[in-house]
Amino acid sequence: MKPAEFGYHRPCEVSEAVALLAGLGDGARVLGGGQSLMPELNARRITPVHLVDITGIGSLRGARRVAGGVRYGAATTHRMVEDGLVPDAGGGLLARAAAGIGHRAVRTRGTLGGSLAYADPAAEWPVVFAALDATVEVCGARGVRSLPARELPRGAFRSGLATDEIVVAVEVRSLPQGRWWGLHKTAGTAGAYASSLAVVLFDTDARGRLEQVALWLGAARETPVRLPATELLLTGRSAAGLDVAAVLPGVAQDLGTVDAAPDDAARHGLRVHAATVCRALARAAPVVSAAAGEGAGAP
Amino acid sequence: MNEVSPRLRVNGAEHTVTVPARTSLADLLRDRLGLTGTHLGCEEGVCGACTVLVDGLPVRGCLTLAATCDGAEVVTVEGLTGADADRLRAAFSREGALQCGFCTPGMLITAYDLVRRRAAGSPEEIRAGLGGNLCRCTGYQALVRAIASAAGESAGEPGTRGGAEPGTRTGESHPRDRA
Ligand SMILES: Cc1cc2nc3c(=O)[nH]c(=O)nc-3n(C[C@H](O)[C@H](O)[C@H](O)COP(=O)(O)OP(=O)(O)OC[C@H]3O[C@@H](n4cnc5c(N)ncnc54)[C@H](O)[C@@H]3O)c2cc1C
Ligand code: FES
Ligand code: FES
Helix, strand or coil: CCCCCCEEECCCCHHHHHHHHHHHHHHEEEECCCCCHHHHHHCCCCCCCEEEECCCCHHHCCEEEECCEEEEECCCEHHHHHCCCCCCCCCCHHHHHHHCCCCHHHHCCCEHHHHHHHCCCCCHHHHHHHHCCCEEEEEECCEEEEEEHHHCEEECCEECCCCCCEEEEEEEECCCCCCEEEEEEECCCCCCCCCEEEEEEEEECCCCEEEEEEEEEECCCCCCEECHHHHHHHCCCEHHHCCHHHHHHHHHHHHCCCCCCCCHHHHHHHHHHHHHHHHHHHCCEECCCCCCCCCCCCC | CCEECCEEEECCEEEECCEECCCEHHHHHHHHCCCCCCCCCCCCCCCCCCEEEECCEEEEHHHCEHHHHCCCEEECHHHCCCHHHHHHHHHHHHHCCCCCCCCHHHHHHHHHHHHHCCCCCCHHHHHHHCCCCCCCCCCCHHHHHHHHHHHHHHCCCCCCCCCCCCCCCCCCCCHHHCC
16 A cells, blocks of 8 residues: 655754754654565555655664764664774674675664654564663654653554653673573564564673573563573573473563463463573674774764 | 655666655666666565665665665665675576566575675575575575575685675665774
């Protein structure tokens, strides 16, 4: 199908975009890369009166290093992260996450800010930025505010943004050398959304045992969830010997499901999540310092 | 403001077309420029039939507004030229990589992007790269063979990352991409 009629606006500055959104009111929507919005417009699931296209705002595209980390403009595309055109504050984690999103032609246009604002429970960026404890900068008619990426999603496809607010940037502290990251996405087919998405960060002691574990899961609840019981279970063990049976009790406790649940689908779901966590651990990699992408624009 | 007049360079020719703002790039190409090689299947980003190059990068023609492409360089299957494109066309025909042909334009654009980036080194890589292009006829085996064959012929030559082309306002490939 084709979208219903709408008015189209293409501001060049954030202030102009915010003024447009405030002036046009509830009937206006932000257009980022369009890779989630356009399918909805085409199917006429939503029929906004106005679209404010923010991809013409040069200051939103690209990234720059800041003290201790990297600041990514909201209109930075998945592809730019995948191809290393911007520094990787996750020491390889961000590029891995980006490469797993949809298809190349989707990654060419889809943006970090759009993905965060869309708040799909199965999407990559909300989980990854929650695990990295990133900060999201938002600009609206009442000014600029910052909030933890963990607090942006409020439910499935619901973010805490006001209608006149746009995501401007995401700031991520760089993972230190010596830390490890793992990401695994379980999905039906290449390019599909995750049925489970695990992101794990950890240190190792001299004997290779896990310490300082941070473990986050996507596609399990309406918003990304942290798995503290599983983190505790993993601490002091070595990643090599871990199988699904070993992590299952932790994941079950964190998700409030029991492996003996009478519901087959719930039991299956639990096992998928546990297996995803295991694979994220098994394929974990040490942080590599990202000199690449230096100077790729500056939001 | 419900009409827009994007200026586009399509397969080398300049066009400024006035269309309703809701017009997708694919609809502009097909209905206003008569370039019906670009096909529309699902219009939700899944099938890949509408894939075209914008500023050297593959995009979904169905999920890209024509308005967003003001100032952009667009290449459709009709304008795909160069050694990599010629090898792919020959290989598709030689290997029987098409039957009804509905998916073929998107397949060729996607395959071109893979081959040009030298990202079609193994059958696994090719299969992963074709994940966003559906074919209801061939069963994919011949497609993978054809792309592997064309990629083999380009193997010794330098590839490009794609998107290093001078970009404009599509929010994508921009001169500063050239890190
Ligand atoms: C076939 C297909 C497969 C996909 N697979 C995956 C996948 O596996 N994983 C995944 O994570 N995603 C996937 N996606 C979605 C893709 O990542 C989108 O790019 C992303 O969800 C939205 O980003 P966008 O820039 O395209 O935003 P848009 O589609 O333009 O907008 C999405 C929403 O966010 C709002 N918005 C956009 N930018 C901003 C901003 N800066 N500030 C405030 N609000 C904003 C819009 O108003 C809209 O409500 C897929 C998409 C397709 C079509
Ligand atoms: S028509 Fe665009 S992806 Fe199917
Ligand atoms: S040849 Fe018919 S869909 Fe691919």
